[in-house]
Amino acid sequence: xxxxxxxxxxxxxxxxxxxxxxxxxxxxxxxxxxxxxxxxxxxxxxxxxxxxxxxxxxxxxxxxxxxxxxxxxxxxxxxxxxxxxxxxxxxxxxxxxxxxxxxxxxxxxxxxxxxxxxxxxxxxxxxxxxxxxxxxxxxxxxxxxxxxxxxxxxxxxxxxxxxxxxxxxxxxxxxxxxxxxxxxxxxxxxxxxxxxxxxxxxxxxxxxxxxxxxx
Numbered sequence: 001x002x003x004x005x006x007x008x009x010x011x012x013x014x015x016x017x018x019x020x021x022x023x024x025x026x027x028x029x030x031x032x033x034x035x036x037x038x039x040x041x042x043x044x045x046x047x048x049x050x051x052x053x054x055x056x057x058x059x060x061x062x063x064x065x066x067x068x069x070x071x072x073x074x075x076x077x078x079x080x081x082x083x084x085x086x087x088x089x090x091x092x093x094x095x096x097x098x099x100x101x102x103x104x105x106x107x108x109x110x111x112x113x114x115x116x117x118x119x120x121x122x123x124x125x126x127x128x129x130x131x132x133x134x135x136x137x138x139x140x141x142x143x144x145x146x147x148x149x150x151x152x153x154x155x156x157x158x159x160x161x162x163x164x165x166x167x168x169x170x171x172x173x174x175x176x177x178x179x180x181x182x183x184x185x186x187x188x189x190x191x192x193x194x195x196x197x198x199x200x201x202x203x204x205x206x207x208x209x210x211x212x213x214x215x
Contacts, residue, residue, distance in 0.1 A: 009038070010028040010150075010152050010153075010187070011026065011027070011039060011040050012038070012040070012045065013028075013189055014150050015040050015043075017189060018188070024042050024043040025041055025145075025146050025148070026147060026149070027039045027040075027054075027144055027146040027148070028152055028187070029137065030153045031081065031133055031136075031152070031153050031154070031156065032081065032082055032105075033082055033083065033104060033153075034077050034081055035080060037057075037140065038054060039053075039054050039140075039144050039146065040146075041146075046144070054144070056139060056143075057075060058070045058072055058076070059139055060073060060074040060075055061075075061079070061132070061136075065079075066078040076135065080129045080130075080132035080136070081104075081155070082104035082105055082155065083104050084129075085104070085107065085111060085125070085129060085155070086102070086104045086107040089107050089110075089111060089125075092121075092125075094121070095114065095122050095125060096114065096122075105154055108154055108155065109157065111125060111126065111158075112157055112159070115158065116159065116161070126158050126162055127162075127165045129155065130158070130161070130164075130165035131165060131166075133169075134165065134166040134173070135169065135173070137166060137169075137170050137174075137184060138170055141170070141175070142175075142178075145182075147182060148183050148184075148185070149182065150184075150185055151163070151166070151185070151187065163185070163186055
């Protein structure tokens with residue numbers, strides 16, 4: 001539930017607090033410890049019957065891929081979340097020395113720092129991660145047709161190297177007309193905005209389903 005609310009909170013924060021966002025059709029694509037999605041369609045958050053809609057992290061991108069704890073295989077988050085990045089760095093052993101002794105977040109940020117400094121091996125890993133993030137964007141295009149996708153959380157800290165590769169991947173794989181009408185950017189909002197977004201989600205849920213809070 002906490003992860004799902006995080007997706008919703010991020011989407012609401014972007015919608016309410018980012019002055020550059022003027023659309024009522026946007027997707028907040030969270031790529032961090034997990035991979036999730038919050039979608040606002042015509043000003044309303046998409047929840048689904050059980051509140052589990054938009055769980056893009058568990059959309060399979062490889063039917064013969066890596067097993068996931070959810071019971072599926074080839075789930076998107078097995079390839080571009082910070083745990084997935086950490087696994088890659090530990091297996092590699094050279095790009096980020098000592099990665100095995102780091103947290104997922106520390107390892108990912110160390111990778112992004114090296115990529116930002118021009119390390120070619122680090123850049124190659126970031127671009128590989130970005131391609132998977134891009135596959136997720138194509139799924140978002142086809143499933144929800146937002147006007148704007150905002151990539152947030154820890155993996156977005158990879159910056160322009162990530163974003164450029166995401167856009168290139170999407171350009172190769174998305175329907176051209178949808179790609180031309182959909183923008184993709186990295187989140188610039190602070191954690192404080194996400195907290196405010198969470199409050200907005202909670203208020204919205206209460207107003208729409210007050211009985212749930214009193215059962």
